[in-house]
Amino acid sequence: MIVFIYGTTAEAIKIAPVIRRLNAKGIPYQHWVTQQHTDSLRKAIPELGFTSPDETIANGFRGKPLKSPRQMISWIFDVVRWSVRNVRRIRKELPPNSVVVVHGDTMTTVLGTFIGRRLKVPVAHIEAGLRSGDWRHPFPEELDRRIVGRFAHIHYVPTEEAGRNLAKRPEVVFTHGNTAKDAVRDAAGDSDAAVESFGLVLLHRFEFISNPQLVTETLRTLDGNSPLPLRLIVDAYSRDAIEKTIAELGLSKFTVMPKLEHSQFVAALRSASFVVTDSGGIQQEAAVFGIPTLVHRKVSESREGIGTSAVLSGWDQSTVAEFLANADRYRVLDVDPGLSPSDIIVEDLIARGLAAPAQSLES
Template sequence: MIVFIYGTTAEAIKIAPVARRLEAAGVPYQHWITQQHTDALRKAIPELGLTPPDRVIANGWRGKPLKSPLQMVGWAFDVVVWAARNMRSLRRELPQGSVVVVHGDTMTTVLGTFIGRRLRVPVAHVEAGLRSGNWRHPFPEELDRRIVGRFADIHYVPSQEAADNLAGRPNVVVTQGNTAKDAVRDAAAAVDELPADDPFGLVLLHRYEFISNPALVRETLQTLDAGTPIPLRLIVDQYSRGAIEQTIDELGLTNFSIMTKLEHGQFVALMKSARFIVTDSGGIQQESAALGVPTLIHRVVTEGREGFGASAVLSGWDQDVVREFLTSYETYRRNDVDAGDSPSDIIVADLFERGLAVPVAGGAVPEGAE
């Protein structure tokens, strides 16, 4: 049995292409959710074509998304208590040959790895091996990756550079990119671009290290408002909305229109149509690179290399870099992005080869996985 353990909308988006390919091959799987994100994750699951969760490990912080380190600690405690209470029954119920699959760099990734180890089944880490080289940026994600890299059994790495970061560890599989590439390509095939006569830039800034720095929030929003040649559509989530909207109101900024998070297909249509994107999200970095949209990554460092040297540039939180991007973004556009191999296909084929993906009667083994 393949068990996906995840807790955020971004994890669900990147796991969904793998789950869809397993389902097409007739392979049963379960997904257990920790709900770091609550309402947004529950809404995203059916929109992504995933079945209802088989197990709900935790429900955020008292039913709401996590917004502070203290809430994170309380939520993590709930996850650990759930695991302790259910471990014996879970070991009895899971068939031999099961595997726990975790994704990325969240606290759920760490706790899912802990659960898999306690279940005494292999743990496979998707998007493994990425490193920024600085444990403080991004925090705590860099630490999460290092912990999971130590304890996972199978490492699905998006690049040779990521594989080199895991040198000496067994079971390192290069997937030729991130599953976000499949997520955005699957969605892009089903959506149309928005009208070209309504140009806009797309902004999504929501990471803890950004939102928790009020001076940086003010400086960045002022720079964007003053320097943009076109209107900006700024997407907020439950965590970032208060800080973003308050700052815009206090500064009297006029070039932003606020939008709440969209269903993934609608968001991909928005990305396809944007003249440029400004974000601190590693997931959006991966998706925008697959589309060739000019993208400014507003972070000090980033562990992923998608888009760099082509459609993406790293700001390092330097406002001069932001200003330069706003005047020259069109030079970063790429209309000839090579689709390349499917990371999700590579992962599914490897699970078959290891005997961890077992189709029910009538299921078809994917080509190349025999």
């Protein structure tokens, strides 16, 4: 049995292509949620075509999104309590040759890995091996990846560099990219997108939002230097800080929008003239289509698009301004779609005897 453990909307989006391919082959699986995100994840699950979760491990902070370190700690204790109460029962229920699959660099990735270890089944990590080289940036994501890299059993690495970072680990599989590639291709279909006259902005990471001076400087630079109106997508965690700063500074180029359904987001992404983001996932998705992208981070463990369609700001405001003035020079046409990371993952799980297509189950 394949068991996906995830807790954020981004994780759900990136495991969705794998789940779609399992469905196509009639391969059974379960998905367990920690609700690290609450409202947005509950909305995304049916939109992505998922069934109701087989296990709800936790439910945010009293059913609401996590917005502070104190709430995060409370949520972690909820996950640990669930594990103490249920792991022994589930260990007896899981069939032989089961596997826990986690994704990325969240606290759910870490906790899901330890749940898998307690269940005494192998743990497979999708998007493994990425490293920024500095544990402080991005924080805590870089630490999360290093912890999971030590305790997971199977490592699905999206790049050769990520594979080299795990050279001492057994069971490293090169997937030729991130499953985000499949997520945006599945959502986009074969239709072309016309470029519209707006910039798409998504800034939400803890290390950015928790730095008021950086938030102020960045929003002021974007408003003062963008030649186009800006559509700024916020989540429950980032909304308050960003909206407050925009109001206090009297900025006029921003239209603040809530998170979109993934297919709607992909349509907005493909239509944008450029993207400004601190999200590694958005960086990867934009690179699929060669969209000019400013990665507004100190460092990035993801290399997708860097040097072609993407620029790393290093939080330097002059780099932000330069990108805005010359964004179109970074647009890349005719990006090679390459192999499907999700296909590679599913075929590897089958080869390991951890998944079996329906016809194999019947024979």
